[in-house]
Amino acid sequence: MSLITVESLLKERHLRPEEAPRVEELWAEIRRLKKERNAFVPAHNYQVPEVQAVADYLGDSFELAVKSRGIDSAFVVFCGVRFMAEGCYTLAPERPVYVPSLDALCSLAEVDEDDVLERQEFLRALGRDFATLTYVNTYAAVKALSDSCCTSSNAATIAERLGKPDILFVPDQNLAYQVAIKTKRMYLPPPDPHAFHPKEYREMVEPLIREGERQGLVGNVFAWEGACHVHHQMTEADIESIRRQDPEAAIVVHGEVKPSLQRLADAVLSTAQMIKYVAAHPERKKFAILTECGLIVRMELEHPEKQFYKSCRLCQYMKANTLENLLETLRDRPPERLVTVPEEVRVGAQQAMQRMIDLAS
Numbered sequence: 001m002s003l004i005t006v007e008s009l010l011k012e013r014h015l016r017p018e019e020a021p022r023v024e025e026l027w028a029e030i031r032r033l034k035k036e037r038n039a040f041v042p043a044h045n046y047q048v049p050e051v052q053a054v055a056d057y058l059g060d061s062f063e064l065a066v067k068s069r070g071i072d073s074a075f076v077v078f079c080g081v082r083f084m085a086e087g088c089y090t091l092a093p094e095r096p097v098y099v100p101s102l103d104a105l106c107s108l109a110e111v112d113e114d115d116v117l118e119r120q121e122f123l124r125a126l127g128r129d130f131a132t133l134t135y136v137n138t139y140a141a142v143k144a145l146s147d148s149c150c151t152s153s154n155a156a157t158i159a160e161r162l163g164k165p166d167i168l169f170v171p172d173q174n175l176a177y178q179v180a181i182k183t184k185r186m187y188l189p190p191p192d193p194h195a196f197h198p199k200e201y202r203e204m205v206e207p208l209i210r211e212g213e214r215q216g217l218v219g220n221v222f223a224w225e226g227a228c229h230v231h232h233q234m235t236e237a238d239i240e241s242i243r244r245q246d247p248e249a250a251i252v253v254h255g256e257v258k259p260s261l262q263r264l265a266d267a268v269l270s271t272a273q274m275i276k277y278v279a280a281h282p283e284r285k286k287f288a289i290l291t292e293c294g295l296i297v298r299m300e301l302e303h304p305e306k307q308f309y310k311s312c313r314l315c316q317y318m319k320a321n322t323l324e325n326l327l328e329t330l331r332d333r334p335p336e337r338l339v340t341v342p343e344e345v346r347v348g349a350q351q352a353m354q355r356m357i358d359l360a361s
């Protein structure tokens, strides 16, 4: 049962009074259609609050992936971005999965599988003993090339449990840093985007690999050159100004922010861990949560007694899903919004996702 009501949205100024009747009307129709058509609507924590309010399940990428396997409905309308809907279909292909908007994409997920194959070949030629660990924020073709997937909540745990000294971490370079720190591996920075030159890259990483060996580290994390544009644009100044203004505020960042920000924060957490962190610290009244704004809206509604600094950023892809296109999808099931993956790719991606779920537990 969602805690989000029209009253709470109005109180926290997430809704204008003149919009309230329309939102209530849409909610009623969406709830009616869900019931009538036996549809299930999962939603990511970054969705707009009006959409979160009518979701059957709300969570981060890992929680949504685990949930995907146990849905007992005729079809799913996935309120998240496309790679998440693909993940839902990958794990349970017997049930149709739709996305409300074709614009719900993700800049981080745009990785070419041929580039991954090239990098794997390069590491083999270098004689490295490595596993490919792929963030779930990728499409199925890249997941299928991986030993396991991970999310920001379990990346370090999975890296430790893969049993290899080296990790090729695809595609988020900042989360790769977090994995290196937590698992005592050397962080090897990525090449510039679209500029992987084997000789230059080798000359850059080899001295760092030797330094890691000198320090007795477990191995290395080879970072891919991707970044989430939403988190990567956050700056050290965002944190420093809050520290100056309010030294009491707890500053929590997502693992997708740059390493320099991770070092300045009080905690580096996934979205689900951020929700637990705020609930677990009743003594703290002020927070700066550096992630996508949808999560902050949820926290404001769940904790009206606390104050949240507006240090978040919007992801236009997550905001592409609206009550209107959710309703349309439930009602019409437009064929172009159906998400599928070629079977030979799906099987490989399923293995990598299932390995994540097994290793994380």
Ligand code: SF4
Pocket: 081, 105, 106, 107, 108, 109, 137, 228, 229, 230, 231, 292, 315, 316, 317, 318
């Ligand atoms: S917040 Fe970043 S990682 Fe998440 S969907 Fe948007 S662009 Fe992709």
